[in-house]
Amino acid sequence: MKNEISIGLLGMGTVGSGVATILQQHQDDLRHKLGVPVTIKKVLVKDLNKERLSSLDPVVFTTDIHEILDDSSLDIIVEVMGGIEGAKSAIESALKAGKGVVTANKDVMAQYGHELLKLADEQKCDLFYEASVAGGIPIIRTLEDGLASDRITSLMGIVNGTTNFILTKMKTDHMSYEAALAEATRLGYAEADPSADVDGLDAARKMVILSSLAFSTEVHLEDVLVRGMKEIGDGDLEIAAEFGYTMKMVGSSKKDEDGIEVSVEPVLMANSHPLASVNNEFNAVYIHGDAVGETMLYGPGAGSLPTATSVVSDIIAACRNLLLEVNGKRVHSAQHERVIKPESRRYAKYFHRLLVNDEVGVLAKITATYSNHGASLQSVIQRPAEKAGQAELVLLTHRISRQQHLDVINELAGTASVISHYRIEGEETA
Amino acid sequence: MKNEISIGLLGMGTVGSGVATILQQHQDDLRHKLGVPVTIKKVLVKDLNKERLSSLDPVVFTTDIHEILDDSSLDIIVEVMGGIEGAKSAIESALKAGKGVVTANKDVMAQYGHELLKLADEQKCDLFYEASVAGGIPIIRTLEDGLASDRITSLMGIVNGTTNFILTKMKTDHMSYEAALAEATRLGYAEADPSADVDGLDAARKMVILSSLAFSTEVHLEDVLVRGMKEIGDGDLEIAAEFGYTMKMVGSSKKDEDGIEVSVEPVLMANSHPLASVNNEFNAVYIHGDAVGETMLYGPGAGSLPTATSVVSDIIAACRNLLLEVNGKRVHSAQHERVIKPESRRYAKYFHRLLVNDEVGVLAKITATYSNHGASLQSVIQRPAEKAGQAELVLLTHRISRQQHLDVINELAGTASVISHYRIEGEETA
Numbered sequence: 001m002k003n004e005i006s007i008g009l010l011g012m013g014t015v016g017s018g019v020a021t022i023l024q025q026h027q028d029d030l031r032h033k034l035g036v037p038v039t040i041k042k043v044l045v046k047d048l049n050k051e052r053l054s055s056l057d058p059v060v061f062t063t064d065i066h067e068i069l070d071d072s073s074l075d076i077i078v079e080v081m082g083g084i085e086g087a088k089s090a091i092e093s094a095l096k097a098g099k100g101v102v103t104a105n106k107d108v109m110a111q112y113g114h115e116l117l118k119l120a121d122e123q124k125c126d127l128f129y130e131a132s133v134a135g136g137i138p139i140i141r142t143l144e145d146g147l148a149s150d151r152i153t154s155l156m157g158i159v160n161g162t163t164n165f166i167l168t169k170m171k172t173d174h175m176s177y178e179a180a181l182a183e184a185t186r187l188g189y190a191e192a193d194p195s196a197d198v199d200g201l202d203a204a205r206k207m208v209i210l211s212s213l214a215f216s217t218e219v220h221l222e223d224v225l226v227r228g229m230k231e232i233g234d235g236d237l238e239i240a241a242e243f244g245y246t247m248k249m250v251g252s253s254k255k256d257e258d259g260i261e262v263s264v265e266p267v268l269m270a271n272s273h274p275l276a277s278v279n280n281e282f283n284a285v286y287i288h289g290d291a292v293g294e295t296m297l298y299g300p301g302a303g304s305l306p307t308a309t310s311v312v313s314d315i316i317a318a319c320r321n322l323l324l325e326v327n328g329k330r331v332h333s334a335q336h337e338r339v340i341k342p343e344s345r346r347y348a349k350y351f352h353r354l355l356v357n358d359e360v361g362v363l364a365k366i367t368a369t370y371s372n373h374g375a376s377l378q379s380v381i382q383r384p385a386e387k388a389g390q391a392e393l394v395l396l397t398h399r400i401s402r403q404q405h406l407d408v409i410n411e412l413a414g415t416a417s418v419i420s421h422y423r424i425e426g427e428e429t430a
Numbered sequence: 431m432k433n434e435i436s437i438g439l440l441g442m443g444t445v446g447s448g449v450a451t452i453l454q455q456h457q458d459d460l461r462h463k464l465g466v467p468v469t470i471k472k473v474l475v476k477d478l479n480k481e482r483l484s485s486l487d488p489v490v491f492t493t494d495i496h497e498i499l500d501d502s503s504l505d506i507i508v509e510v511m512g513g514i515e516g517a518k519s520a521i522e523s524a525l526k527a528g529k530g531v532v533t534a535n536k537d538v539m540a541q542y543g544h545e546l547l548k549l550a551d552e553q554k555c556d557l558f559y560e561a562s563v564a565g566g567i568p569i570i571r572t573l574e575d576g577l578a579s580d581r582i583t584s585l586m587g588i589v590n591g592t593t594n595f596i597l598t599k600m601k602t603d604h605m606s607y608e609a610a611l612a613e614a615t616r617l618g619y620a621e622a623d624p625s626a627d628v629d630g631l632d633a634a635r636k637m638v639i640l641s642s643l644a645f646s647t648e649v650h651l652e653d654v655l656v657r658g659m660k661e662i663g664d665g666d667l668e669i670a671a672e673f674g675y676t677m678k679m680v681g682s683s684k685k686d687e688d689g690i691e692v693s694v695e696p697v698l699m700a701n702s703h704p705l706a707s708v709n710n711e712f713n714a715v716y717i718h719g720d721a722v723g724e725t726m727l728y729g730p731g732a733g734s735l736p737t738a739t740s741v742v743s744d745i746i747a748a749c750r751n752l753l754l755e756v757n758g759k760r761v762h763s764a765q766h767e768r769v770i771k772p773e774s775r776r777y778a779k780y781f782h783r784l785l786v787n788d789e790v791g792v793l794a795k796i797t798a799t800y801s802n803h804g805a806s807l808q809s810v811i812q813r814p815a816e817k818a819g820q821a822e823l824v825l826l827t828h829r830i831s832r833q834q835h836l837d838v839i840n841e842l843a844g845t846a847s848v849i850s851h852y853r854i855e856g857e858e859t860a
Contacts, residue, residue: 018721022579022580022721026579026581029581029646029765032646032761032765033578033761035761130576136722136723136725137725138572138575138576138577141571141572141575141576142568142571142572142576145568145571145575145743145746145747146560146568146571146572146740146743147568147739147743148463148742148743148746148747149452149456149738149739149741149742149743149745149746150452150739150743151456151459216459216462274707274728277704277707282724289739290735291448291452291735291736291738291739292566292729292730292735292736292739293566293729293730293733293735293736294712294728294729294730295566295567295727295728295729295730296726296727296728296729297725297726297727297728298704298724298725298726298727298728299722299723299724299725299726300722300723300724300725303723305720305721305722305723306721306722306723308579308721309577309579309580309719309721309722310576311579312578312579313575313576313577313578313579313580315579316575316578316579317575317578320759324754324756324759326754326756329750329754331462331463331465335459335462
């Protein structure tokens with residue numbers, strides 16, 4: 001049995017520094033848990049001269065990735081450098097050299113996860129990626145182990161802290177989208193270019209990772225239906241609130257005998273649903289399983305130490321496997337074929353907000369459009385519009401297919417102007 | 431490597447039937463995950479003639495526990511029979527015979543957990559007990575693995591579904607305690623004798639298990655300060671609501687350099703805290719870690735299939751370890767000495783509700799009592815009392831020690847009648 005585990009750390013940014021801090025501060029706990037010390041032997045940095053708070057010996061730093069990947073004394077490579085192609089090739093090299101890998105890289109795992117996990121299986125190496133989704137929340141582990149015995153039927157997640165922070169500020173502090181985004185940027189929750197967050201791409205990548213695992217099938221990024229936050233109309237949050245809903249950017253993934261459907265979009269979440277009260281930069285993943293019913297995991301979605309906690313938990317698991325010589329024993333191959341549901345079989349309730357000319361017969365015309373497409377309505381509310389001679393209509397449908405919803409929206413365009421439309425979630429169990 | 435895993439099931443009640451159902455329905459998934467079938471070979475029942483919904487071959491049933499414990503062909507014993515001494519001795523026998531054990535028995539684990547885990551370590555056997563706390567929530571696993579790299583500073587749990595259901599009904603449907611308890615009994619959430627639930631003993635046992643694990647120390651049942659639901663005064667929920675609090679039965683466990691404190695009692699939880707919105711029979715465990723910050727796990731706390739899900743997840747973990755021949759490799763020994771904090775070092779904010787004679791100088795006398803004990807007040811509100819000539823006072827303290835709180839309550843008895851008093855939680859991060 002080894003008497004020490006040596007780590008090569010690729011990247012010393014926010015997460016990397018957190019990993020170094022936790023590994024140093026918790027040496028006693030680690031030694032108690034594993035019986036041997038865990039030591040960072042080499043660290044890839046961009047600039048050797050940058051001052052660092054870490055108490056690591058300066059000799060461990062290098063700017064040459066090969067000095068780490070080619071070092072046969074390293075047992076585990078921790079990839080927290082970010083980016084896609086460079087990180088992917090580093091992970092590949094490490095696995096091919098027989099090392100365990102821990103990564104926090106959702107971009108790589110969303111795009112190359114299946115390929116890399118297959119390689120890990122072939123190489124009999126561990127590839128752990130808990131930190132790639134919902135930083136401090138042990139969701140990957142829960143899907144792999146905690147709910148291993150259940151059949152998951154749906155999974156909904158608030159998996160992007162930036163957009164959740166913005167929506168919370170818009171709702172509770174009545175900020176505009178722009179002001180809330182500026183606040184998120186000021187606090188460091190949003191990046192200089194926030195488009196990956198607000199357009200839903202970041203969440204979509206996380207949903208690819210979670211859906212693949214939850215349903216044991218391949219899911220590709222292009223399978224995810226994505227609508228960004230910019231689709232949210234003025235006043236929609238307030239009207240949603242009047243109807244008992246909270247607007248949330250929700251990644252949703254469902255499975256039944258027809259296949260799976262994965263989406264990321266602003267939805268109206270019933271206030272009684274636990275996801276509706278997940279606020280600020282927090283993340284949460286709500287799972288529905290055949291046997292367990294409803295479960296939810298809640299916690300920080302990002303940040304140096306929370307994310308580093310997940311990375312270090314993965315490092316501990318990888319160390320334990322190495323010490324027991326049972327690394328690379330997970331089965332990662334997909335159990336089920338990838339079957340994506342057509343729009344005509346994705347059912348939900350919808351919320352439509354329309355602006356119409358306040359004329360005789362307009363309501364009849366509008367409701368006829370719904371019945372033409374077999375879409376039945378749960379309620380129709382007429383509200384005064386800002387401009388005289390116009391009226392605002394809010395229509396809530398019963399469960400209809402997404403195809404029906406799209407057809408209705410399309411046909412309505414002749415009679416009304418569609419201000420906004422959302423899926424409704426959280427009213428009934430999946 | 432084994433080509434099959436054989437299970438002996440002790441008990442075929444609510445949870446046992448769920449375990450049998452899941453194992454049968456998920457054979458394909460299990461075979462995909464483990465590579466070998468998992469089969470229930472023997473089942474201990476009380477009555478062979480009772481009709482069962484299970485599709486198990488009738489020959490597997492026996493009323494003789496020794497037929498199971500002495501069967502060397504069984505790999506894993508699943509204890510879901512309940513009770514304390516009988517179950518403990520069955521677990522002991524199984525471990526001594528070198529079998530893996532999965533139990534859902536919180537009573538045994540709270541009382542004999544340290545002893546049994548030590549035996550498991552010595553015997554190099556697995557002893558898993560995920561289902562013993564918060565049925566469908568993978569909390570044990572999260573503490574052992576997901577947050578393995580963190581130092582947990584506090585843990586608060588709604589870990590008893592019966593009392594949470596009663597409190598929810600009292601709050602949202604304005605039911606009396608008696609009516610809510612009757613409803614819980616009718617729905618099967620409360621047992622015929624609900625005292626273990628409403629008096630807090632059930633939650634206290636779960637807190638023993640969680641605290642031992644979270645803090646890697648021994649915690650005994652007598653270390654837990656327990657106050658039952660019966661201490662809740664008439665109208666307290668409503669007054670709490672006026673002040674922005676929700677009454678919850680909370681198991682709380684905190685650690686700092688002075689030691690640990692563990693309690694189960696009705697507390698006033700700030701409405702903004704995620705635990706305040708955990709309703710009905712649901713359970714939730716909120717964890718604060720040095721690095722991760724706040725996390726919460728939410729889900730069903732009981733029920734046949736949710737609890738069975740946890741049992742089967744444990745069975746899968748035990749099977750995997752057996753197949754890899756790495757069973758019994760966990761370190762279960764406590765890392766830290768058991769140091770329980772004295773009352774004088776347990777700090778919290780308190781809520782005191784008093785009835786006083788509405789006389790000149792009474793408020794001065796009351797507030798003097800607080801300052802005599804160095805207890806500073808955050809607010810004092812006088813309210814009309816039902817009876818003329820009397821007044822009701824609600825006093826919220828700043829953070830004071832439990833000793834100060836007790837001393838004040840004690841001294842107040844001369845001047846006022848203390849209607850109720852509660853700890854306040856959830857206003858600041860632990």
